[in-house]
Amino acid sequence: MRDMVLKLDEMGRPAWLGLMVISFILFWPLGLAVLAFLLWSGRMGHGWGCCSAGDRSRWKQRFAEKWERHGAERWRGGFSSSGNRAFDEYREETLKRLEDEQREFREFLERLRLAKDRAEFDQFMTERKSRPADEASGRSGPDDAAPPPHG
Secondary structure, X not given: OHHXXXXXXXXXXXXXXXXXXXXXXXXXXXXXXXHHHHHHHOOOOOOXXXXXXXXXXHXXXXXXXXXXXXXXXXXXXXXOOOOOHHHHHHHHHHHHHHHHHXXXXXXXXXXXXXXXXXXXXXXXXXXXXXXXXXXXXXXXXXXXXXXXXXX
């Protein structure tokens, strides 16, 4: 993949545009992915009056900071206040309790998986020890050593 990107970079902007157009024709989500890659990597911004490399890096930095402030809050449970402190405290306590229960449940599942793995391994070792010596060493028995009958 990296080699293809380097080769297209050598051919220049027309090659990238051609790839994008072909991608849209073949499968439009792939075309969108190529377009997003071109915009994000800055391959289409330089020389078209869009913005300089410094402007792009500042834009990326602002986007990352905004995501950290606002977007990530939603995933961490950063809800806005309802205006009722009693309800907000209840909600926070309930969320904390649910997070604790989720953590405990994951630990429980991990212990179950470990116990199952141990039981399977113990069963394997028991079966292995109970096999005859010929099977364990990989040698064939006297019946297996005879050549097949010709007939």
